[in-house]
Amino acid sequence: xxxxxxxxxxxxxxxxxxxxxxxxxxxxxxxxxxxxxxxxxxxxxxxxxxxxxxxxxxxxxxxxxxxxxxxxxxxxxxxxxxxxxxxxxxxxxxxxxxxxxxxxxxxxxxxxxxxxxxxxxxxxxxxxxxxxxxxxxxxxxxxxxxxxxxxxxxxxxxxxxxxxxxxxxxxxxxxxxxxxxxxxxxxxxxxxxxxxxxxxxxxxxxxxxxxxxxxxxxxxxxxxxxxxxxxxxxxxxxxxxxxxxxxxxxxxxxxxxxxxxxxxxxxxxxxxxxxxxxxxxxxxxxxxxxxxxxxxxxxxxxxxxxxxxxxxxxxx
Ligand code: SER
Numbered sequence: 001x002x003x004x005x006x007x008x009x010x011x012x013x014x015x016x017x018x019x020x021x022x023x024x025x026x027x028x029x030x031x032x033x034x035x036x037x038x039x040x041x042x043x044x045x046x047x048x049x050x051x052x053x054x055x056x057x058x059x060x061x062x063x064x065x066x067x068x069x070x071x072x073x074x075x076x077x078x079x080x081x082x083x084x085x086x087x088x089x090x091x092x093x094x095x096x097x098x099x100x101x102x103x104x105x106x107x108x109x110x111x112x113x114x115x116x117x118x119x120x121x122x123x124x125x126x127x128x129x130x131x132x133x134x135x136x137x138x139x140x141x142x143x144x145x146x147x148x149x150x151x152x153x154x155x156x157x158x159x160x161x162x163x164x165x166x167x168x169x170x171x172x173x174x175x176x177x178x179x180x181x182x183x184x185x186x187x188x189x190x191x192x193x194x195x196x197x198x199x200x201x202x203x204x205x206x207x208x209x210x211x212x213x214x215x216x217x218x219x220x221x222x223x224x225x226x227x228x229x230x231x232x233x234x235x236x237x238x239x240x241x242x243x244x245x246x247x248x249x250x251x252x253x254x255x256x257x258x259x260x261x262x263x264x265x266x267x268x269x270x271x272x273x274x275x276x277x278x279x280x281x282x283x284x285x286x287x288x289x290x291x292x293x294x295x296x297x298x299x300x301x302x303x304x305x306x307x308x309x310x311x312x313x314x315x316x
Contacts, residue, residue, distance in 0.1 A: 008073030051094030079179025091143035151235035168209030204247035226290035241294035
């Protein structure tokens with residue numbers, strides 16, 4: 001079985017991806033890395049690693065004979081607008097370090113996610129095609145477009161098998177996201193279950209693609225398992241599960257928790273970011289090339305979140 005290294009292992013996607021990969025390849029075959037320690041559970045291997053520290057990164061990859069890297073360390077959209085230089089450094093230099101360490105160490109596969117943020121105000125917002133105008137005007141999106149291109153460059157020119165999807169907003173109940181524009185969806189569940197009112201920082205009718213975490217993990221693993229001969233693209237596959245507006249989610253939660261009160265007060269920075277992202281992506285390329293199909297729609301996601309989140313509320 002291959003040894004896998006995960007960066008950003010303490011983050012929203014990383015923490016759950018580590019568990020999923022441990023189940024697939026065994027606990028001792030997954031090396032979790034982050035600058036923030038991971039709550040250590042039965043045998044999890046954790047190494048403190050700043051993705052900007054290329055030397056240490058390369059040492060770890062060599063020491064553990066790493067065969068696959070899942071690169072989840074990144075600064076999300078709203079946090080990136082507050083500190084664009086830091087976001088550029090982590091998102092770009094971190095990604096370049098991952099790709100280049102993979103090249104020099106002969107790592108067989110690399111996963112680097114992109115995002116709906118890789119689109120911008122001049123992109124067609126409905127049924128956003130796989131290949132279209134990408135002129136994002138927020139720094140996070142700028143780093144995501146550059147990361148997509150860098151991934152393709154390493155595939156074509158350096159022979160590194162780098163793969164990735166454009167994730168929509170991810171909804172999950174185990175680890176809070178931090179500094180994203182789509183975080184409101186999780187905040188709404190947390191407030192509703194705590195019997196607190198919630199004021200959403202996006203306008204009620206802001207439509208964005210979203211996905212429940214189990215589908216996000218499946219997308220990643222299914223793409224990494226795909227036979228490379230069936231892939232026309234490698235990086236930046238559009239993937240989506242359902243389209244959500246804050247008003248639609250509040251109403252869906254109120255069906256189960258009728259006392260939930262949601263108000264709306266747009267934050268100009270996050271509203272501008274959300275307005276520049278697609279209302280709905282076309283994910284046909286992912287469906288055709290590697291069989292992508294989401295399992296959770298809005299209703300089944302809401303039901304599962306309301307069942308699972310109460311046991312983890314203290315983490316939020
Ligand atoms: N969920 C991310 C964010 O809101 C998008 O990739 O920043």
